[in-house]
Amino acid sequence: MTRRHEQIAEALREAIADGRHPVGGALPSEAELAERHGVSRGTVRQAVSALQAEGMIGSRQGARRVVLSTAPSQSFAELRSFAQWARAGGHTPGGRVLESVRCAARVEEAALLQLAPQSQVLRVLRVRTLDGEPVLLERTVYAGWIADAVQRLPDDCESVTQSLYDDTGLVFAHGEHHIDAVAAGTVDSQRLGVRRGSPLLRVRRTTTTPEGRPVESSDDRYRPGSVVFTVRNSTQANPLARLGRD
Amino acid sequence: MTRRHEQIAEALREAIADGRHPVGGALPSEAELAERHGVSRGTVRQAVSALQAEGMIGSRQGARRVVLSTAPSQSFAELRSFAQWARAGGHTPGGRVLESVRCAARVEEAALLQLAPQSQVLRVLRVRTLDGEPVLLERTVYAGWIADAVQRLPDDCESVTQSLYDDTGLVFAHGEHHIDAVAAGTVDSQRLGVRRGSPLLRVRRTTTTPEGRPVESSDDRYRPGSVVFTVRNSTQANPLARLGRD
DNA sequence: TAGTGGTCTAGACCACATT
Protein backbone atom coordinates (compact mmCIF):
# COMPACT_ATOMS: atom_id res chain seq x y z
CA MET A 1 0.00 0.00 0.00
CA THR A 2 1.60 3.23 -1.10
CA ARG A 3 -0.97 5.51 0.55
CA ARG A 4 0.70 7.34 3.40
CA HIS A 5 -2.40 7.41 5.59
CA GLU A 6 -2.77 3.63 5.32
CA GLN A 7 0.86 3.13 6.26
CA ILE A 8 0.46 5.32 9.32
CA ALA A 9 -2.77 3.56 10.33
CA GLU A 10 -1.03 0.18 10.01
CA ALA A 11 1.92 1.38 12.07
CA LEU A 12 -0.47 2.50 14.81
CA ARG A 13 -2.39 -0.80 14.71
CA GLU A 14 0.88 -2.67 15.18
CA ALA A 15 2.00 -0.40 17.99
CA ILE A 16 -1.31 -1.00 19.75
CA ALA A 17 -1.28 -4.75 19.08
CA ASP A 18 2.17 -5.28 20.58
CA GLY A 19 1.51 -3.15 23.64
CA ARG A 20 3.52 -0.03 22.87
CA HIS A 21 0.23 1.79 23.34
CA PRO A 22 -1.64 -0.21 25.99
CA VAL A 23 -5.43 -0.24 26.41
CA GLY A 24 -6.40 2.80 28.43
CA GLY A 25 -3.25 4.65 27.40
CA ALA A 26 -2.92 7.69 25.17
CA LEU A 27 -1.72 7.97 21.58
CA PRO A 28 0.88 10.54 20.49
CA SER A 29 -0.56 13.88 19.42
CA GLU A 30 -1.43 14.57 15.80
CA ALA A 31 1.44 17.04 15.57
CA GLU A 32 3.93 14.49 16.85
CA LEU A 33 2.71 11.78 14.48
CA ALA A 34 2.80 14.22 11.57
CA GLU A 35 6.39 15.14 12.27
CA ARG A 36 7.47 11.57 12.93
CA HIS A 37 6.05 10.36 9.61
CA GLY A 38 6.90 13.49 7.68
CA VAL A 39 3.33 14.21 6.58
CA SER A 40 0.79 16.93 7.12
CA ARG A 41 -1.72 16.89 9.93
CA GLY A 42 -4.54 16.08 7.53
CA THR A 43 -2.92 12.80 6.56
CA VAL A 44 -2.47 11.84 10.21
CA ARG A 45 -6.13 12.61 10.86
CA GLN A 46 -7.11 10.33 7.99
CA ALA A 47 -5.07 7.53 9.56
CA VAL A 48 -6.45 7.86 13.08
CA SER A 49 -10.02 8.20 11.85
CA ALA A 50 -9.68 4.73 10.34
CA LEU A 51 -8.75 3.28 13.74
CA GLN A 52 -11.58 5.22 15.29
CA ALA A 53 -14.03 3.70 12.84
CA GLU A 54 -12.69 0.28 13.79
CA GLY A 55 -13.42 0.98 17.44
CA MET A 56 -9.76 0.63 18.45
CA ILE A 57 -9.39 4.18 19.72
CA GLY A 58 -11.64 6.92 21.04
CA SER A 59 -11.10 10.65 20.98
CA ARG A 60 -12.38 13.76 22.72
CA GLN A 61 -11.69 17.32 21.77
CA GLY A 62 -8.91 18.75 23.86
CA ALA A 63 -7.54 15.42 25.11
CA ARG A 64 -5.27 12.86 23.51
CA ARG A 65 -6.76 9.86 21.79
CA VAL A 66 -7.26 6.80 24.00
CA VAL A 67 -6.70 3.15 23.14
CA LEU A 68 -9.94 1.16 23.62
CA SER A 69 -9.09 -2.28 22.28
CA THR A 70 -6.14 -4.20 20.90
CA ALA A 71 -8.23 -6.34 18.57
CA PRO A 72 -8.38 -5.03 15.04
CA SER A 73 -11.90 -5.32 13.74
CA GLN A 74 -12.53 -7.46 10.75
CA SER A 75 -13.37 -6.35 7.29
CA PHE A 76 -16.61 -6.32 5.36
CA ALA A 77 -15.27 -9.18 3.28
CA GLU A 78 -15.07 -11.35 6.37
CA LEU A 79 -18.56 -10.41 7.43
CA ARG A 80 -19.92 -11.13 3.97
CA SER A 81 -18.06 -14.28 3.09
CA PHE A 82 -18.26 -17.39 5.22
CA ALA A 83 -15.08 -18.79 3.66
CA GLN A 84 -13.04 -15.66 4.22
CA TRP A 85 -14.26 -15.35 7.77
CA ALA A 86 -13.46 -18.99 8.51
CA ARG A 87 -9.93 -18.74 7.13
CA ALA A 88 -9.29 -15.51 9.00
CA GLY A 89 -10.07 -17.42 12.19
CA GLY A 90 -7.78 -20.30 11.29
CA HIS A 91 -10.59 -22.71 10.43
CA THR A 92 -11.27 -24.76 7.33
CA PRO A 93 -14.47 -23.79 5.51
CA GLY A 94 -16.50 -26.26 3.53
CA GLY A 95 -19.96 -26.57 2.12
CA ARG A 96 -22.37 -28.27 -0.23
CA VAL A 97 -25.35 -27.26 -2.32
CA LEU A 98 -28.41 -29.28 -1.28
CA GLU A 99 -30.94 -27.77 -3.65
CA SER A 100 -30.83 -25.33 -6.53
CA VAL A 101 -33.97 -24.33 -8.41
CA ARG A 102 -34.99 -21.53 -10.71
CA CYS A 103 -38.41 -20.06 -10.21
CA ALA A 104 -40.39 -16.83 -10.19
CA ALA A 105 -39.60 -14.38 -7.43
CA ARG A 106 -42.08 -13.99 -4.62
CA VAL A 107 -43.38 -10.51 -3.99
CA GLU A 108 -41.12 -9.79 -1.03
CA GLU A 109 -38.08 -11.26 -2.78
CA ALA A 110 -38.64 -9.09 -5.85
CA ALA A 111 -38.83 -6.06 -3.58
CA LEU A 112 -35.63 -6.94 -1.72
CA LEU A 113 -33.72 -7.53 -4.95
CA GLN A 114 -35.30 -4.56 -6.72
CA LEU A 115 -36.62 -6.79 -9.51
CA ALA A 116 -39.85 -6.72 -11.46
CA PRO A 117 -42.55 -8.98 -9.95
CA GLN A 118 -42.40 -12.55 -11.27
CA SER A 119 -38.77 -12.14 -12.42
CA GLN A 120 -36.70 -15.28 -12.62
CA VAL A 121 -34.57 -15.94 -9.56
CA LEU A 122 -32.34 -18.78 -8.41
CA ARG A 123 -33.09 -20.32 -5.04
CA VAL A 124 -30.22 -22.22 -3.40
CA LEU A 125 -30.09 -24.22 -0.17
CA ARG A 126 -26.52 -24.64 1.02
CA VAL A 127 -24.98 -26.11 4.16
CA ARG A 128 -21.66 -24.70 5.37
CA THR A 129 -19.15 -26.50 7.52
CA LEU A 130 -16.36 -25.37 9.79
CA ASP A 131 -13.61 -27.95 10.20
CA GLY A 132 -16.04 -30.53 8.86
CA GLU A 133 -18.92 -29.73 11.21
CA PRO A 134 -22.14 -28.22 9.82
CA VAL A 135 -22.66 -24.82 11.44
CA LEU A 136 -24.71 -22.81 8.97
CA LEU A 137 -27.69 -23.38 6.70
CA GLU A 138 -28.11 -20.78 3.95
CA ARG A 139 -31.29 -20.18 1.98
CA THR A 140 -30.18 -17.75 -0.71
CA VAL A 141 -32.10 -16.08 -3.51
CA TYR A 142 -29.96 -14.76 -6.38
CA ALA A 143 -31.15 -12.18 -8.90
CA GLY A 144 -31.76 -13.73 -12.34
CA TRP A 145 -28.92 -11.86 -14.02
CA ILE A 146 -26.32 -13.69 -11.91
CA ALA A 147 -28.09 -17.06 -11.77
CA ASP A 148 -26.16 -18.67 -14.63
CA ALA A 149 -22.82 -17.87 -13.06
CA VAL A 150 -23.96 -19.25 -9.70
CA GLN A 151 -25.20 -22.49 -11.25
CA ARG A 152 -21.89 -22.99 -13.05
CA LEU A 153 -20.11 -23.14 -9.67
CA PRO A 154 -19.22 -26.58 -8.30
CA ASP A 155 -21.58 -27.91 -5.64
CA ASP A 156 -18.86 -27.94 -3.02
CA CYS A 157 -17.52 -24.50 -3.98
CA GLU A 158 -15.54 -23.24 -1.04
CA SER A 159 -15.97 -19.50 -1.55
CA VAL A 160 -18.88 -18.34 -3.64
CA THR A 161 -17.79 -14.73 -3.29
CA GLN A 162 -14.31 -15.43 -4.59
CA SER A 163 -15.47 -17.67 -7.41
CA LEU A 164 -18.05 -15.19 -8.66
CA TYR A 165 -15.40 -12.49 -8.65
CA ASP A 166 -12.95 -14.67 -10.57
CA ASP A 167 -15.56 -15.78 -13.12
CA THR A 168 -17.54 -12.61 -13.71
CA GLY A 169 -15.76 -9.75 -11.94
CA LEU A 170 -18.75 -9.33 -9.64
CA VAL A 171 -17.93 -7.46 -6.45
CA PHE A 172 -20.06 -7.49 -3.30
CA ALA A 173 -19.69 -4.04 -1.80
CA HIS A 174 -22.59 -3.29 0.53
CA GLY A 175 -24.72 -5.37 2.82
CA GLU A 176 -27.56 -5.08 5.26
CA HIS A 177 -27.96 -7.72 7.94
CA HIS A 178 -30.99 -8.33 10.18
CA ILE A 179 -30.23 -10.52 13.15
CA ASP A 180 -32.64 -12.39 15.40
CA ALA A 181 -33.26 -15.80 16.94
CA VAL A 182 -35.58 -18.54 15.68
CA ALA A 183 -36.45 -22.10 16.60
CA ALA A 184 -35.01 -24.79 14.35
CA GLY A 185 -37.51 -26.19 11.86
CA THR A 186 -37.51 -29.69 10.44
CA VAL A 187 -35.03 -28.95 7.65
CA ASP A 188 -32.82 -26.88 9.95
CA SER A 189 -32.64 -29.63 12.55
CA GLN A 190 -31.81 -32.34 10.00
CA ARG A 191 -29.11 -30.39 8.23
CA LEU A 192 -27.47 -28.83 11.26
CA GLY A 193 -27.78 -31.83 13.54
CA VAL A 194 -29.74 -30.12 16.29
CA ARG A 195 -33.08 -30.89 17.88
CA ARG A 196 -36.22 -29.40 16.40
CA GLY A 197 -37.15 -26.21 18.24
CA SER A 198 -33.65 -25.52 19.52
CA PRO A 199 -32.41 -21.93 19.21
CA LEU A 200 -30.67 -20.75 16.06
CA LEU A 201 -29.09 -17.39 15.32
CA ARG A 202 -30.69 -16.08 12.14
CA VAL A 203 -29.12 -13.46 9.87
CA ARG A 204 -31.18 -12.22 6.95
CA ARG A 205 -28.98 -10.28 4.59
CA THR A 206 -29.13 -8.53 1.26
CA THR A 207 -25.94 -7.77 -0.63
CA THR A 208 -25.38 -5.28 -3.44
CA THR A 209 -22.71 -4.30 -5.96
CA PRO A 210 -20.66 -1.10 -5.58
CA GLU A 211 -23.32 0.62 -7.70
CA GLY A 212 -26.00 -0.40 -5.23
CA ARG A 213 -27.58 -3.13 -7.36
CA PRO A 214 -28.89 -6.01 -5.22
CA VAL A 215 -27.33 -9.37 -6.03
CA GLU A 216 -28.63 -11.77 -3.43
CA SER A 217 -30.83 -12.05 -0.41
CA SER A 218 -30.31 -14.78 2.12
CA ASP A 219 -31.69 -16.34 5.28
CA ASP A 220 -28.72 -17.81 7.18
CA ARG A 221 -29.18 -19.91 10.33
CA TYR A 222 -26.25 -20.60 12.62
CA ARG A 223 -25.98 -23.44 15.07
CA PRO A 224 -25.57 -21.93 18.53
CA GLY A 225 -22.15 -22.09 20.12
CA SER A 226 -20.39 -22.10 16.78
CA VAL A 227 -20.64 -18.45 15.92
CA VAL A 228 -21.00 -15.11 17.65
CA PHE A 229 -21.68 -11.79 16.03
CA THR A 230 -19.69 -8.89 17.43
CA VAL A 231 -20.48 -5.21 17.05
CA ARG A 232 -18.27 -2.48 18.41
CA ASN A 233 -19.62 1.03 18.45
CA SER A 234 -19.19 4.47 19.77
CA THR A 235 -20.86 7.83 20.23
CA GLN A 236 -18.24 9.50 18.16
CA ALA A 237 -16.97 7.04 15.65
CA ASN A 238 -18.63 4.60 13.39
CA PRO A 239 -19.36 1.14 14.64
CA LEU A 240 -17.95 -1.96 13.10
CA ALA A 241 -19.24 -5.46 12.91
CA ARG A 242 -17.62 -8.81 12.73
CA LEU A 243 -18.35 -12.45 12.96
CA GLY A 244 -16.29 -14.38 15.47
CA ARG A 245 -15.89 -17.82 16.94
CA ASP A 246 -17.27 -18.20 20.44
CA MET B 1 -25.73 22.71 14.95
CA THR B 2 -23.47 25.45 13.66
CA ARG B 3 -20.96 23.14 12.03
CA ARG B 4 -21.15 23.53 8.28
CA HIS B 5 -20.39 19.89 7.49
CA GLU B 6 -23.23 18.74 9.77
CA GLN B 7 -25.63 21.11 8.09
CA ILE B 8 -24.66 19.80 4.68
CA ALA B 9 -24.95 16.19 5.82
CA GLU B 10 -28.40 16.89 7.23
CA ALA B 11 -29.49 18.58 4.01
CA LEU B 12 -28.35 15.52 2.05
CA ARG B 13 -30.14 13.13 4.43
CA GLU B 14 -33.34 15.08 3.93
CA ALA B 15 -32.94 15.17 0.17
CA ILE B 16 -32.47 11.40 0.17
CA ALA B 17 -35.33 10.78 2.60
CA ASP B 18 -37.87 12.71 0.54
CA GLY B 19 -36.83 11.18 -2.76
CA ARG B 20 -34.96 14.06 -4.40
CA HIS B 21 -32.07 11.59 -4.63
CA PRO B 22 -33.72 8.17 -5.09
CA VAL B 23 -32.12 4.85 -4.15
CA GLY B 24 -29.85 3.81 -6.99
CA GLY B 25 -29.46 7.41 -8.15
CA ALA B 26 -26.39 9.60 -8.03
CA LEU B 27 -25.53 12.48 -5.72
CA PRO B 28 -24.29 15.85 -7.02
CA SER B 29 -20.52 16.08 -7.40
CA GLU B 30 -18.34 17.39 -4.59
CA ALA B 31 -17.58 20.51 -6.60
CA GLU B 32 -21.25 21.25 -7.14
CA LEU B 33 -22.12 20.73 -3.47
CA ALA B 34 -19.21 22.91 -2.43
CA GLU B 35 -20.36 25.75 -4.65
CA ARG B 36 -24.01 25.35 -3.69
CA HIS B 37 -23.24 25.56 0.03
CA GLY B 38 -20.43 28.08 -0.31
CA VAL B 39 -17.82 25.88 1.36
CA SER B 40 -14.57 24.24 0.39
CA ARG B 41 -14.37 20.73 -0.99
CA GLY B 42 -12.93 19.43 2.28
CA THR B 43 -16.05 20.38 4.17
CA VAL B 44 -18.24 18.65 1.60
CA ARG B 45 -16.13 15.51 1.91
CA GLN B 46 -16.58 15.58 5.67
CA ALA B 47 -20.36 15.71 5.17
CA VAL B 48 -20.60 12.88 2.67
CA SER B 49 -18.24 10.66 4.64
CA ALA B 50 -20.75 10.80 7.50
CA LEU B 51 -23.50 9.46 5.23
CA GLN B 52 -21.09 6.86 3.94
CA ALA B 53 -20.39 5.70 7.48
CA GLU B 54 -24.14 5.40 8.02
CA GLY B 55 -24.43 3.15 4.99
CA MET B 56 -26.76 5.55 3.17
CA ILE B 57 -24.44 6.15 0.22
CA GLY B 58 -21.57 4.36 -1.49
CA SER B 59 -18.74 5.82 -3.50
CA ARG B 60 -16.18 4.71 -6.05
CA GLN B 61 -13.26 6.66 -7.34
CA GLY B 62 -14.11 8.27 -10.66
CA ALA B 63 -17.88 7.88 -10.38
CA ARG B 64 -20.51 9.90 -8.57
CA ARG B 65 -21.71 8.75 -5.18
CA VAL B 66 -24.71 6.41 -5.21
CA VAL B 67 -27.68 6.33 -2.85
CA LEU B 68 -27.94 2.92 -1.16
CA SER B 69 -30.71 3.40 1.37
CA THR B 70 -33.21 6.00 2.48
CA ALA B 71 -33.25 4.90 6.09
CA PRO B 72 -30.97 6.92 8.31
CA SER B 73 -29.13 4.63 10.67
CA GLN B 74 -29.59 5.05 14.34
CA SER B 75 -27.13 6.38 16.81
CA PHE B 76 -24.97 4.69 19.38
CA ALA B 77 -27.24 6.10 22.05
CA GLU B 78 -30.16 4.18 20.63
CA LEU B 79 -28.13 1.00 20.44
CA ARG B 80 -26.94 1.43 24.00
CA SER B 81 -30.10 2.58 25.71
CA PHE B 82 -33.29 0.56 25.64
CA ALA B 83 -35.39 3.60 26.55
CA GLN B 84 -33.92 5.81 23.85
CA TRP B 85 -34.28 3.09 21.26
CA ALA B 86 -37.90 2.45 22.25
CA ARG B 87 -38.87 6.10 22.07
CA ALA B 88 -37.11 6.54 18.74
CA GLY B 89 -39.38 3.79 17.40
CA GLY B 90 -42.51 5.38 18.83
CA HIS B 91 -42.92 2.87 21.65
CA THR B 92 -43.27 3.35 25.37
CA PRO B 93 -40.41 1.86 27.39
CA GLY B 94 -40.85 0.54 30.88
CA GLY B 95 -39.04 -1.69 33.29
CA ARG B 96 -38.54 -2.94 36.82
CA VAL B 97 -35.64 -4.07 38.95
CA LEU B 98 -36.23 -7.63 40.14
CA GLU B 99 -33.03 -8.14 42.10
CA SER B 100 -30.12 -5.97 43.14
CA VAL B 101 -27.23 -7.36 45.14
CA ARG B 102 -23.68 -6.30 45.91
CA CYS B 103 -21.06 -8.98 45.88
CA ALA B 104 -17.49 -9.77 44.91
CA ALA B 105 -16.73 -9.86 41.20
CA ARG B 106 -16.20 -13.23 39.56
CA VAL B 107 -12.94 -13.69 37.74
CA GLU B 108 -14.37 -13.13 34.28
CA GLU B 109 -16.41 -10.14 35.43
CA ALA B 110 -13.36 -8.48 36.95
CA ALA B 111 -11.53 -8.99 33.68
CA LEU B 112 -14.34 -7.51 31.57
CA LEU B 113 -14.65 -4.48 33.84
CA GLN B 114 -10.89 -4.11 34.28
CA LEU B 115 -11.20 -4.38 38.05
CA ALA B 116 -9.01 -6.05 40.65
CA PRO B 117 -10.10 -9.61 41.47
CA GLN B 118 -12.70 -9.76 44.27
CA SER B 119 -13.65 -6.10 43.79
CA GLN B 120 -17.14 -5.11 44.86
CA VAL B 121 -19.66 -5.07 42.04
CA LEU B 122 -23.41 -4.56 41.83
CA ARG B 123 -25.46 -7.26 40.15
CA VAL B 124 -28.88 -6.22 38.87
CA LEU B 125 -31.66 -8.26 37.25
CA ARG B 126 -34.06 -6.04 35.34
CA VAL B 127 -37.00 -6.72 33.07
CA ARG B 128 -37.78 -4.24 30.31
CA THR B 129 -41.13 -3.71 28.67
CA LEU B 130 -42.23 -2.25 25.38
CA ASP B 131 -45.76 -0.85 25.45
CA GLY B 132 -46.33 -2.86 28.61
CA GLU B 133 -45.12 -6.21 27.28
CA PRO B 134 -41.92 -7.77 28.68
CA VAL B 135 -39.42 -8.13 25.85
CA LEU B 136 -36.00 -8.06 27.47
CA LEU B 137 -34.36 -9.52 30.55
CA GLU B 138 -31.11 -7.81 31.58
CA ARG B 139 -28.49 -9.27 33.88
CA THR B 140 -26.11 -6.38 34.45
CA VAL B 141 -22.92 -6.12 36.48
CA TYR B 142 -21.88 -2.58 37.39
CA ALA B 143 -18.37 -1.59 38.50
CA GLY B 144 -18.21 -0.78 42.21
CA TRP B 145 -17.46 2.90 41.69
CA ILE B 146 -20.85 3.50 40.09
CA ALA B 147 -22.86 1.07 42.25
CA ASP B 148 -24.12 3.69 44.73
CA ALA B 149 -25.53 5.87 41.95
CA VAL B 150 -27.26 2.87 40.36
CA GLN B 151 -28.83 1.78 43.64
CA ARG B 152 -30.18 5.27 44.24
CA LEU B 153 -32.23 5.00 41.04
CA PRO B 154 -35.95 4.17 41.39
CA ASP B 155 -36.82 0.54 40.71
CA ASP B 156 -38.96 1.45 37.72
CA CYS B 157 -36.44 3.93 36.32
CA GLU B 158 -37.28 4.42 32.69
CA SER B 159 -33.85 5.30 31.35
CA VAL B 160 -30.86 4.23 33.40
CA THR B 161 -28.50 5.91 30.93
CA GLN B 162 -30.26 9.26 31.18
CA SER B 163 -30.62 9.13 34.95
CA LEU B 164 -26.99 8.28 35.54
CA TYR B 165 -25.99 11.16 33.31
CA ASP B 166 -28.28 13.57 35.15
CA ASP B 167 -27.14 12.41 38.59
CA THR B 168 -23.42 11.91 38.11
CA GLY B 169 -22.48 13.25 34.66
CA LEU B 170 -21.50 9.74 33.59
CA VAL B 171 -21.41 9.30 29.82
CA PHE B 172 -21.47 5.97 28.01
CA ALA B 173 -19.30 6.41 24.94
CA HIS B 174 -18.13 3.04 23.65
CA GLY B 175 -19.61 -0.41 23.58
CA GLU B 176 -18.87 -3.90 22.42
CA HIS B 177 -21.73 -6.27 21.75
CA HIS B 178 -21.58 -10.06 21.27
CA ILE B 179 -24.71 -11.49 19.76
CA ASP B 180 -25.89 -15.09 19.68
CA ALA B 181 -28.92 -17.25 20.38
CA VAL B 182 -29.68 -19.26 23.53
CA ALA B 183 -32.52 -21.38 24.86
CA ALA B 184 -34.65 -19.76 27.55
CA GLY B 185 -33.82 -20.94 31.07
CA THR B 186 -36.25 -21.12 33.97
CA VAL B 187 -35.85 -17.49 35.00
CA ASP B 188 -35.94 -16.29 31.40
CA SER B 189 -39.15 -18.16 30.66
CA GLN B 190 -40.93 -16.91 33.79
CA ARG B 191 -39.95 -13.29 33.34
CA LEU B 192 -40.45 -13.05 29.58
CA GLY B 193 -43.53 -15.24 29.38
CA VAL B 194 -42.13 -17.79 26.95
CA ARG B 195 -41.73 -21.55 27.14
CA ARG B 196 -38.56 -22.99 28.63
CA GLY B 197 -36.12 -23.84 25.85
CA SER B 198 -37.59 -21.43 23.34
CA PRO B 199 -35.09 -19.33 21.38
CA LEU B 200 -33.89 -15.99 22.73
CA LEU B 201 -31.61 -13.45 21.12
CA ARG B 202 -28.75 -12.81 23.52
CA VAL B 203 -26.56 -9.70 23.49
CA ARG B 204 -23.63 -9.59 25.86
CA ARG B 205 -22.26 -6.11 26.04
CA THR B 206 -19.66 -4.09 27.86
CA THR B 207 -19.87 -0.31 27.94
CA THR B 208 -17.16 2.22 28.75
CA THR B 209 -16.75 5.93 29.39
CA PRO B 210 -15.19 8.27 26.80
CA GLU B 211 -11.84 7.60 28.47
CA GLY B 212 -12.27 3.87 27.91
CA ARG B 213 -13.06 2.94 31.52
CA PRO B 214 -15.53 0.04 31.69
CA VAL B 215 -18.76 0.83 33.54
CA GLU B 216 -21.00 -2.17 33.10
CA SER B 217 -21.21 -5.57 31.53
CA SER B 218 -24.53 -7.13 30.73
CA ASP B 219 -26.25 -10.27 29.45
CA ASP B 220 -29.44 -9.15 27.68
CA ARG B 221 -32.00 -11.66 26.39
CA TYR B 222 -34.68 -10.57 23.96
CA ARG B 223 -37.96 -12.32 23.36
CA PRO B 224 -38.03 -13.33 19.70
CA GLY B 225 -40.26 -11.36 17.38
CA SER B 226 -39.99 -8.23 19.47
CA VAL B 227 -36.57 -7.06 18.40
CA VAL B 228 -34.23 -7.35 15.44
CA PHE B 229 -30.64 -6.24 15.31
CA THR B 230 -29.63 -4.55 12.07
CA VAL B 231 -26.11 -4.05 10.77
CA ARG B 232 -25.32 -2.23 7.58
CA ASN B 233 -21.82 -2.43 6.21
CA SER B 234 -19.63 -1.84 3.26
CA THR B 235 -16.24 -2.57 1.75
CA GLN B 236 -15.41 1.06 1.67
CA ALA B 237 -17.22 2.69 4.51
CA ASN B 238 -17.68 1.74 8.08
CA PRO B 239 -20.55 -0.40 9.10
CA LEU B 240 -23.26 0.76 11.42
CA ALA B 241 -25.47 -1.08 13.82
CA ARG B 242 -28.93 -0.48 15.07
CA LEU B 243 -31.67 -2.13 16.99
CA GLY B 244 -35.05 -2.17 15.29
CA ARG B 245 -38.55 -3.49 15.70
CA ASP B 246 -39.34 -6.47 13.53
C1' DT C 1 -10.76 13.31 -22.95
C1' DA C 2 -13.35 15.38 -19.37
C1' DG C 3 -15.30 14.74 -15.01
C1' DT C 4 -15.10 12.70 -10.53
C1' DG C 5 -13.54 11.09 -6.27
C1' DG C 6 -9.01 9.92 -3.49
C1' DT C 7 -4.86 11.79 -1.54
C1' DC C 8 -2.01 15.31 0.36
C1' DT C 9 -0.30 19.94 1.76
C1' DA C 10 0.22 24.16 4.70
C1' DG C 11 -1.79 27.00 6.68
C1' DA C 12 -5.71 29.26 10.09
C1' DC C 13 -8.92 29.64 13.93
C1' DC C 14 -11.77 27.64 17.53
C1' DA C 15 -13.49 24.64 21.53
C1' DC C 16 -12.15 21.95 24.98
C1' DA C 17 -9.07 19.50 28.53
C1' DT C 18 -5.39 19.67 31.44
C1' DT C 19 -2.22 21.93 34.45
Next chain:
DNA sequence: ATGTGGTCTAGACCACTAT
Protein backbone atom coordinates in the same frame (compact mmCIF):
# COMPACT_ATOMS: atom_id res chain seq x y z
C1' DA D 1 -1.73 29.30 29.75
C1' DT D 2 -0.66 25.61 26.91
C1' DG D 3 -1.59 21.71 24.31
C1' DT D 4 -4.87 19.05 21.89
C1' DG D 5 -8.28 17.69 18.75
C1' DG D 6 -12.26 19.70 15.64
C1' DT D 7 -13.32 22.62 11.76
C1' DC D 8 -12.38 24.91 7.53
C1' DT D 9 -9.83 26.83 3.49
C1' DA D 10 -7.61 26.84 -1.18
C1' DG D 11 -5.00 24.95 -3.56
C1' DA D 12 -2.41 20.62 -6.12
C1' DC D 13 -1.87 16.13 -8.31
C1' DC D 14 -3.34 11.44 -9.22
C1' DA D 15 -6.39 7.24 -10.28
C1' DC D 16 -10.31 5.94 -12.02
C1' DT D 17 -14.96 6.14 -14.69
C1' DA D 18 -17.54 7.44 -18.18
C1' DT D 19 -18.36 8.78 -22.96
